Structure formats: C-alpha cells, structure tokens
Amino acid sequence: MDYLVAVLLPQLLHGLVFGAALGLLALGLTVIFGLLGVMNFAHGELYMLGAYAGIAVIGVTHSFWTALVVAPLAVGAIGAATEVTTLRPLYRREPLYGLILTFGLALVFREGVRQIWGGDMRRIAPPFTGSTPLLGMTYPNYRLFLLAASSLLLLAIWLFFTRTRAGILVRAAVQDAEMLDGLGVNVPRVFTLTFAGSAALAALAGLLLAPVFTVYPQMGVEMILLAFIVVILGGMGSMGGSVIAAFVIGLAQSLLTLWMNPQRVAIAIFAIMIVILIVRPRGFFGREGVLE
Amino acid sequence: MSSVFSSRGVMAPRAVIVWLCLMLLPALPFMSKFYLLLAFDALLFGTVAMALDLLMGYTGLVSFGHAAFFGLGAYASAVLLERGIVSLWVCLAFAVLVVGLYALVVSFFATARRGIYFALLTLIFAEVVYTFFRYTQTFGGSDGIQGVPSPRLLGDFAIDTPLRNYYLVLAYLGLAYLACRVLVTSHFGRVLVAIRENEDRARFLGYNVQRYKMAVCMISALLTGLGGALYPGRSAFATPDLMLWTVSGEFIIMVMIGGLGTLAGPIVGGAFFVLLQEKVSSYVDWYFIVIGLVLIVIVLFMPRGLLGIRELIGGRRWRTTA
Amino acid sequence: MAHDGVVLEVDSVSKNFGALAALSRVSFAVRPGQIFSVIGPNGAGKSTLFNVISGLHAPTVGRVRFRGQEIAGLAPEAINRLGIAKTFQITNIFPEISVFENVRVAAQSRARESGRLASLWRLPDVEAGASELLRAFGLATRRDELAENLSHGEQRYLEICLALATSPSLLLLDEPTAGMTPGETKEATALIRQIATARGLTVLLIEHDMSVVMGISDRVAVLHFGEKIAEGAPEQIRNDPQVIEAYLGPPEA
Numbered sequence: 001m002d003y004l005v006a007v008l009l010p011q012l013l014h015g016l017v018f019g020a021a022l023g024l025l026a027l028g029l030t031v032i033f034g035l036l037g038v039m040n041f042a043h044g045e046l047y048m049l050g051a052y053a054g055i056a057v058i059g060v061t062h063s064f065w066t067a068l069v070v071a072p073l074a075v076g077a078i079g080a081a082t083e084v085t086t087l088r089p090l091y092r093r094e095p096l097y098g099l100i101l102t103f104g105l106a107l108v109f110r111e112g113v114r115q116i117w118g119g120d121m122r123r124i125a126p127p128f129t130g131s132t133p134l135l136g137m138t139y140p141n142y143r144l145f146l147l148a149a150s151s152l153l154l155l156a157i158w159l160f161f162t163r164t165r166a167g168i169l170v171r172a173a174v175q176d177a178e179m180l181d182g183l184g185v186n187v188p189r190v191f192t193l194t195f196a197g198s199a200a201l202a203a204l205a206g207l208l209l210a211p212v213f214t215v216y217p218q219m220g221v222e223m224i225l226l227a228f229i230v231v232i233l234g235g236m237g238s239m240g241g242s243v244i245a246a247f248v249i250g251l252a253q254s255l256l257t258l259w260m261n262p263q264r265v266a267i268a269i270f271a272i273m274i275v276i277l278i279v280r281p282r283g284f285f286g287r288e289g290v291l292e
Numbered sequence: 293m294s295s296v297f298s299s300r301g302v303m304a305p306r307a308v309i310v311w312l313c314l315m316l317l318p319a320l321p322f323m324s325k326f327y328l329l330l331a332f333d334a335l336l337f338g339t340v341a342m343a344l345d346l347l348m349g350y351t352g353l354v355s356f357g358h359a360a361f362f363g364l365g366a367y368a369s370a371v372l373l374e375r376g377i378v379s380l381w382v383c384l385a386f387a388v389l390v391v392g393l394y395a396l397v398v399s400f401f402a403t404a405r406r407g408i409y410f411a412l413l414t415l416i417f418a419e420v421v422y423t424f425f426r427y428t429q430t431f432g433g434s435d436g437i438q439g440v441p442s443p444r445l446l447g448d449f450a451i452d453t454p455l456r457n458y459y460l461v462l463a464y465l466g467l468a469y470l471a472c473r474v475l476v477t478s479h480f481g482r483v484l485v486a487i488r489e490n491e492d493r494a495r496f497l498g499y500n501v502q503r504y505k506m507a508v509c510m511i512s513a514l515l516t517g518l519g520g521a522l523y524p525g526r527s528a529f530a531t532p533d534l535m536l537w538t539v540s541g542e543f544i545i546m547v548m549i550g551g552l553g554t555l556a557g558p559i560v561g562g563a564f565f566v567l568l569q570e571k572v573s574s575y576v577d578w579y580f581i582v583i584g585l586v587l588i589v590i591v592l593f594m595p596r597g598l599l600g601i602r603e604l605i606g607g608r609r610w611r612t613t614a
Numbered sequence: 615m616a617h618d619g620v621v622l623e624v625d626s627v628s629k630n631f632g633a634l635a636a637l638s639r640v641s642f643a644v645r646p647g648q649i650f651s652v653i654g655p656n657g658a659g660k661s662t663l664f665n666v667i668s669g670l671h672a673p674t675v676g677r678v679r680f681r682g683q684e685i686a687g688l689a690p691e692a693i694n695r696l697g698i699a700k701t702f703q704i705t706n707i708f709p710e711i712s713v714f715e716n717v718r719v720a721a722q723s724r725a726r727e728s729g730r731l732a733s734l735w736r737l738p739d740v741e742a743g744a745s746e747l748l749r750a751f752g753l754a755t756r757r758d759e760l761a762e763n764l765s766h767g768e769q770r771y772l773e774i775c776l777a778l779a780t781s782p783s784l785l786l787l788d789e790p791t792a793g794m795t796p797g798e799t800k801e802a803t804a805l806i807r808q809i810a811t812a813r814g815l816t817v818l819l820i821e822h823d824m825s826v827v828m829g830i831s832d833r834v835a836v837l838h839f840g841e842k843i844a845e846g847a848p849e850q851i852r853n854d855p856q857v858i859e860a861y862l863g864p865p866e867a
Contacts, residue, residue, distance in 0.1 A: 086592060095408060103356070103544070104588040111578075115581070232409060267424065281404050477737065478737055479725065479727050479728065485711060485715075493702075495694075497694060497779075497780055498691050499723055
C-alpha cells in the first residue's frame, strides 16, 4: 500500500501529464496531416523551441508566466512563417516531399538551437516550489499545477473542436480536406492558422514540461518518436484515438521507468506498439474502409 | 534470359561504358590510397542510394530507416570477421540472413497501411535497432566492433588493400545496377509505379499492394545490407553511428540530389554527396544545419535532382515507366 | 456453383457507420447481360452500396453473392480478381504516366506472370489488349499524353478503360458521366451500351442523369435513405409515385 502511494501514484500522475503533452503533439501531427497533407517531422522541434524560447524570455523578464504567454506566441509566429514560406508550395505535390522537407526543417531547428544555446542540458526553475500533502504523500506543487493545466488545456481543445464553428470546420476538414474548397473559406489562411496554432500548443507543452525535464536540443526527438507511435496506434483518421493512445503510451512510459532503464523502456514501448499492431493492424480506432 | 535483354532496354550502352571506365579509375596518377578509399565510399553509398530509389522514386515510399539496413549488414559481417570467420561469401550470406529477417518484420508492419505510416514505422524500427546496438555491450556498445580482419575472397586472397576493396565495390555496384534495371523494366517495376501514382486504384485493379510494397522494401533492404556488409572490410569496424537516423537522412539527400526514379542519378548523387561531405566535414558544427538546408532547398527548388541527371541520362520524365 | 443465372445477388445488406444507417436491408439481383441502374437522391447510400460490393467495406449485416460465391468481406483486390471491376465517382487514375501506360498496367493485372516471382524480371505482353481498349473509347490518339492532362470527359473514359482492362464480367460504374456535357453524356451512354453488349458484360450503374438511366437500363432500383423503395423496368420506376415523391428531378425530355 505504501508502495502504491509513495511510488506508483506519483508516477501515474506523471504519466498522465506526460500523456497529455504527447496527446497535444499527436493531435498537432494528426490535424496538420489531415488538413495540409504534410507529416510534420519538425513538430518535436517546435516543442523544443517552446522550452528554449521560454529560456530566452525568462532571461530577459525573469518571469515564467510572461514566458508562458510569449514563448508559444513566438513559436506560433515561427510556425506561421515556416508554413507560408516552405510548406505552401508543397500542398499540390506528393506527400513524399513534405516528409523530406520537414525532416530538413527539424535538422535546421535542432542544430540551430545547438549553435545558439549550446548542447548542454539546461534547467528552467519551476515558477513556484514547495509541495502539498495529498493522500499520504507530498507532491511538488508544480506537478500538481501541471496536472491541472494539462487537463484544462485538453478540455479547452476538446471544446474548441466540438463547440466552436472554427473547430468543427477544422475537424471535418481533417477527415476530408477537399470539402473546404466548397465552403468559401479562405483556405490558405486556415492552413496557416492551423499550423501556427499547433506550433504554439507544442511550444506551450514544451515550456510547461521544461521545469520537470531537462532542456537540451535533442528533447524534441524523443517526444516526436513517441508521438509517432501514438499516431500509429491512434490512427490518423481519429483525433480521439490519438488522445487515448497518447495516455496509454504516456502511462506506459512513466510506469515502466520505475522498473527498467531508459533504453529498455524505449524497446518495451516499441514492443507494446508491435503487439497492438498485430492485434489491431489499424490501431485502436482504425476506420474500416478508409484503406488506412 | 533472352527475354530479359530484348528490346525493353534493360541496360543502356552508356551505363556499361561508364562502368568500364570506372574499372580504369585506379590507373589515374593521383589515385592514392586515400582517394581510392574515397572512391570506395562514393560508389558504396551511391549504390545504397540507388537501392533506396527503388523505394522512393519508383514506389513513392520514403524510408527513414535505411541506415538500419546498412548498419545491420555491417554488424553481421563484423561479428563474423571478429570471430575469425573471414570468408567474404559467408559474411555476405549471413548479412543477407540478418538483414532479410529484419526487413521482413519491418516491411510487414510498415506496408500494412498507407504510405505515410511507412515513413514513420521505418524510422521507429531504425531507432530501436540503433538503441539496441548502442547500449548492448555484447556488440561493443557505443564503440561497436573494432579492429576486424579483412575478409577473404578465396583461400588466402584477402580484400585488404584499398585497391581490392575498390574493385569489390565496383562489382557490387555493377551487379546491383543490373538487378535494379531488370526489376524496374519488368512487370513488377510497372506495378510499383502504379502504386506510387495511385495506391488505392491499384488495389481495385486486382493488385495485392502490400505484397508488392513488401517485396520492393525487402529487395531494397537486402541490396543496402549487402553494401553494409562490405563496409567493415574497408573500415575494420562497425559502429552504431552507422545507424543514426541522420544517416538515413543523408541517404535521402543522395537520392534527391541525383533525381528520383532514375537509378543512375542516385548513384551519382551518392558519390557527389560523399565527396562533398569529405570537404565540408571539417566544419562539423555546421554540418547538420547544411544538410537540413540542402534538403529544404532541393525539395522546394530542385525536386527533380540537383544535378539534372535525368537530362544527362536520356531526358525521360522520372514518372514514366521504362 | 448453382446460382440460378444470377450474376450478382445483394441479400439484405445493411451497413452502419456508428449510428448512421447508410444501407438498410437492401436486396436485389442482377442477371447476366443486364444493365442495372441504382438511383436515388444524394445520401441515399448508392456509393456505400458500391463500396460494399467492391470490397471497401464489409456489410454490417447481409450477404453479397457473385456468381453464387460469397464475396462480402473480401479484400478489394480479391474481389477484382473474381471478376468485378469498379470505376470511381471522382476520377481515380494514375496521373503522371501516359494514358497508354495507365491501361497497360491495369491489363497487366491479369497477365499470367502477375503475382508470381517471375514478374520480377518478366514483362507480360498486354499491349494489344490495351491498345484495343483505347481505340474503343476513342483515346487512341491521346495514348502518349500524361493522364492528368486529359480533359475531364476523356478522363472519365480512361476511368472505364482501367476497369475494363481487368477483364471483368461485372462492371460497377459510379456516375460515369459525372461532369460531362450533355453531348459527351449521350456519346458515353451509347458507348457503354455498345461495349457492354459486345463484351457480354453485366453492368451495375449509379447515375443521377435520368436520360442516361432511362436510355440504357434494363432494370432500375431506387434507394432512399439507405432503403430500397422501388425496383422495376425504367418506365415503371418513372411513373412510380413513391419514387417521384422521393425525387425524380425535373422531367427529362
């Protein structure tokens, strides 16, 4: 029982937060792919840029909260600029080109950051310290805040996609991008905003999680690989599937770290993915008939 | 076999002539050991790029995990050489076995759904393979397998000089090119193009698309793995760094530089890249940024290939079948 | 396989997508050599019906029998190999290869080498059949043109050529004249009838254009909200009050 509370429960909560972040990234990937037809290999780097943008803002303003607002906006702007200059010309071309281009973008972002900030691990101090006793254990306040923040964020996104006109539009367009043409919508603007929006959200996740993990140029790589696994398991036709798969993987990652070293965890997650793919080749919610 | 070489144009005379000229390359005055090894690398990676072109240019599938096929071939060979099993043929056969098994598993999962999943899954599989070799001490961990002896071709005849390695890789290039040309000019090759153009339609015309994708993936993987198996003979080592996903990215650049869907183009692209890398690698810091920028620029401005190889080889549009 | 001379039998097929019932207990039979049309307002389930028959979906309930053989739930390529070929409502060709190469690769699907190891190095000889198809549809002069450069009407013809190249006995045409001008539509209709007769094909047709339906159908079924509300000879259907009420559009001349 003690073990449960002292060790398992914190990891479980950590896994939920991690899963939420993964869900954000996976959603971003899914939406961008469904709408723009591009698999954004650079999405992990947008997450990473959020953390580094945060470092930059904190360096100037010494305020984590200011960074929480400014950094995602900055990265969103970078996302918009990237989309307009490099991705737009690719929409009519085969998906192959988008893949390669975003792969190149990822390299540029990652190595660019390494040039500017160096490759060492950095830390962002959490905006508040201290812990709260809960269920017989004490939890760092920041982690509790993360739990609340990620739940709110996911709720907000869910509301956006189900209750707002823009959200419903984007969601429908993810299933069938061609339908946008017939609706008199400014398609290029929708694309740019969507890309910028998902970039900002990825950055937000990166910054929020930064005080818990270390910050280094490769941090996006690990996340994106897991996000890819989430997308494979959740299927790209289903946004709900992505979120559910994200929590499964997030929890698995968190719990397995208790018993195995990081490399074994990676291989274990991979094995889980394989097993699921054997049982359900199209993922959790693969839609029949889409030749997914 | 005569049906293979009939008027369907398997091998252009130009290609044979170029290959014969390459045989004479070592006779050139400035070809020191260093340059011979460079030439080895150029032709080896060029051939790997060609194997990747089967997937990318002809079938429209991007593999982000080709470095794993290469690295596995290298490790397979190195593991045997390290233990004193120095017959080249045994090494190659073992590499075929190892890479073949891995490729079977990867291709099965990677081809089950749409093309985009192929890219994701090849990447993930390759990362797992890299992680495994990097952190498993049996295979030397991050140092890999060092100091392996040279393989023997026949009896005591060892491939232990740059010159011998060069001719070995030239033979490999020639055979691989022939195999690829036969493949792309066959029924199979045309179906690959159809799959690239419209995978769904191909299914509704009666083609078991997954089977075709698996077949071309395995062929590409095996050719790449054979190339990897030749590498320890030249370098005397096999390390996990051979399997980094950045290496997979480099293979992709090679194909893009030379021009998708031309086979010969990627060979030239690979050679060009190796030579370029040799010059640029002194600026290690900036290297990856340059790679990234090159990829972006090629995709945006020169998708048909940096060197316009296509026009040189005969001006056919890359999208038409043979 | 006893099948009472029926080529295709759709037996109480229902298809649900979650809560949406796209098809409800649809049944009909198509006899050899018939041109059988399926009509109905948008959203009636016609394309879903085709998707079930051609293998994209498995029916939630019900059976589909082709020449007596159960085909529900088989993969699309397997169904095609049994002899059913489908065209798509939105043109679905191979854009960046030539018209001839389009039809040729479709024809290759039936070559002896197809699916065998030998296909890795052999090249089957299907050129004659492919050329003949192009001639029949008047595309012979366009054979070297990239498929994506064809006019819309020509692409719709190419769409049909692809399906025919696989030597089917049952042809599923999904709005073959969609987007065609009235002149092209007339031509296409006549061509389809002619080729179907010449090759002894059975044709299942989805159409919106009433002139086409009335012009070439031997039999018509009407779907509405996923259910079959009428079936019979074209004239019967035209005058059926239920059908008229559901939709028939402005009367065609």
